[in-house]
Amino acid sequence: MSSRLFQKLLVETDEEKAILQRDSQVKKDIYTDQSGFIIESEKFLDNKSSIMVRKHTRFVDFPRHKHNYIEINYVYNGQLNQKVGNEDIVLRKGELLLLNQYIEHEIKACDREDIVINFIIQPQFFEYIFSYLAADNVENDIGDFLINSLFNHTNNGQFLYFAVSEVESIQELVHKIILEIMEPSVLSESTIKLYMGLLMIELIKHSDKIAKQNDRLMEHELIIESLKYIDEHFKDASLYELASNLNQPHYRLSKNIKKVTSRTFKELLQEKRLREAKELLRNPDVTITTIVEQVGYDNISYFYRIFKSKYGVTPKKYREQLIHQ
Numbered sequence: 116m117s118s119r120l121f122q123k124l125l126v127e128t129d130e131e132k133a134i135l136q137r138d139s140q141v142k143k144d145i146y147t148d149q150s151g152f153i154i155e156s157e158k159f160l161d162n163k164s165s166i167m168v169r170k171h172t173r174f175v176d177f178p179r180h181k182h183n184y185i186e187i188n189y190v191y192n193g194q195l196n197q198k199v200g201n202e203d204i205v206l207r208k209g210e211l212l213l214l215n216q217y218i219e220h221e222i223k224a225c226d227r228e229d230i231v232i233n234f235i236i237q238p239q240f241f242e243y244i245f246s247y248l249a250a251d252n253v254e255n256d257i258g259d260f261l262i263n264s265l266f267n268h269t270n271n272g273q274f275l276y277f278a279v280s281e282v283e284s285i286q287e288l289v290h291k292i293i294l295e296i297m298e299p300s301v302l303s304e305s306t307i308k309l310y311m312g313l314l315m316i317e318l319i320k321h322s323d324k325i326a327k328q329n330d331r332l333m334e335h336e337l338i339i340e341s342l343k344y345i346d347e348h349f350k351d352a353s354l355y356e357l358a359s360n361l362n363q364p365h366y367r368l369s370k371n372i373k374k375v376t377s378r379t380f381k382e383l384l385q386e387k388r389l390r391e392a393k394e395l396l397r398n399p400d401v402t403i404t405t406i407v408e409q410v411g412y413d414n415i416s417y418f419y420r421i422f423k424s425k426y427g428v429t430p431k432k433y434r435e436q437l438i439h440q
Contacts, residue, residue, distance in 0.1 A: 120294070121192065124170055124230045134174045141175055152180035156235055160184075165240040166307060168296045171195070171231035177222040181272075185236045185264055188212040189289055193229030197222040199274050206231075209280025210326075211289070211318070213257075215264040218272025232293055236311075238264050244312050246346065257319055262338060262375065277318055278326040285321065288314045337361055337368065338375045342383070349387045350411040354380045388412070389425050396434045403430050 133139060146154040160167055171188070179198075188195060188206060195206040199220040206212055214220065216238065225231060245261045256275055263273050279285045292310045295303045344357050357380070358365035372380050388410040395406045404415060412418045422430050 117290070117294075120297075121230070124191065125227065128170065128172065130172050131174055134172070139175070141172070141177055146180075152178060154180055154182045154184075156182070156184040156237060159235050160237065165237040166296070166311070167235050168293055169233050169235060171222075171225065171233050173225040173227065173229060176224050179219050179221040181219050182214070182216050182235075184216055185238055185241065186214045187234035187236065188214070189232045189234065189293075191230040191232050191293075193226065193231075195222065195225065195229065195231045199276075200272055204276060206276070207278075207280060209286055211277040211279060211285075213260060213275040213277075215260065215273045217263075218274050220274075232289075234292075240308075240311070241315075243308075244315050246342075256322055256325060257315055258339060275318075276326045277321070277324050279318070279321055279324045282317070282321055282324065285314065285317050288317060337363065337371060341368070341372055341380070345380075345384050345387050349384060349391060350409065352384050352411070385421065386425075389422060392418075392422065392430065393426070393433070396430055397437060399434065399438065403434075406430070 127135065130142075130145065143152060146152075146158055148155065159169055188197075189211050190206050190208050192208055194208065197204055197206070197220050199212070199214070200218060204212070241261050241264065245258070260273055260275055277285075288310055292307055292314070295307050295310065300306075340361055341357060344360070345352055348356075354369060355365050358368045361368065369380055372378070372383070376383060378386075392406050392410045395401055395409065396403075401409075407413075407415050407418045410418075419429055422433075426433060428436070
């Protein structure tokens with residue numbers, strides 16, 4: 116533990132000073148503009164940021180609430196007592212709790228030396244991490260957690276509790292992320308993404324350290340296989356071929372994909388193709404006609420129409436903007 120950082124975190128925030136002086140309750144307008152207690156990421160993140168850390172406010176009980184983001188609680192020092200869903204959990208120094216945006220929890224007041232760091236993370240931040248997990252065909256609780264968080268299909272809460280205080284690699288990564296966010300440099304945004312990806316991998320490696328978790332909402336193996344198939348075969352992907360590969364009736368697979376991801380197979384395939392086209396447009400030596408063929412379309416007018424609908428500009432205009440940046 117960095118002594119300098121610990122001393123910095125011990126200092127009371129303005130919110131904590133007000134709580135100590137007036138013995139007040141949590142001021143909801145700091146956290147939400149909604150009538151219900153749903154903490155909003157917009158209160159802490161600007162439009163350009165997808166992740167930040169915030170010291171959990173001490174000296175006051177937090178009533179039952181949700182978030183519209185994924186949260187990671189990390190106990191830097193001391194402990195954190197809370198009820199997550201219907202389970203009482205005491206999170207101790209060095210332990211992590213992943214909460215998706217649908218889980219409710221309430222938190223007991225922390226003492227002065229109970230330093231808890233809350234990672235506030237937009238669900239979209241994890242899309243690239245999930246793509247790697249799907250590509251590697253990794254079946255694990257984090258993959259299940261990310262599917263449920265990224266693809267808004269049930270609104271049911273989920274959490275993962277990692278008792279990893281003795282895992283040095285995880286502790287080092289978390290501390291590095293905290294420092295990068297609290298003391299940013301020119302490359303901090305890229306560095307944080309890399310560290311967070313490594314953290315997810317380390318948590319997967321230590322999935323035996325999951326101390327408590329709620330029941331899995333559903334088995335996601337077929338969906339992971341479907342997303343992997345789209346990622347690898349987007350040029351000529353077919354629902355019928357995928358269904359045959361997975362030994363599933365195509366209509367049932369189609370229904371399950373829609374249920375879990377809220378998108379059809381065709382919509383997921385189109386999103387993948389457009390992302391690939393967007394990357395290929397960075398190379399001025401590749402003609403747009405060639406790009407259209409490489410991503411699996413044979414109608415250039417249709418491609419122009421869906422590209423503009425997705426990104427607001429034509430492929431040609433998008434390439435021109437890249438050149439003039």
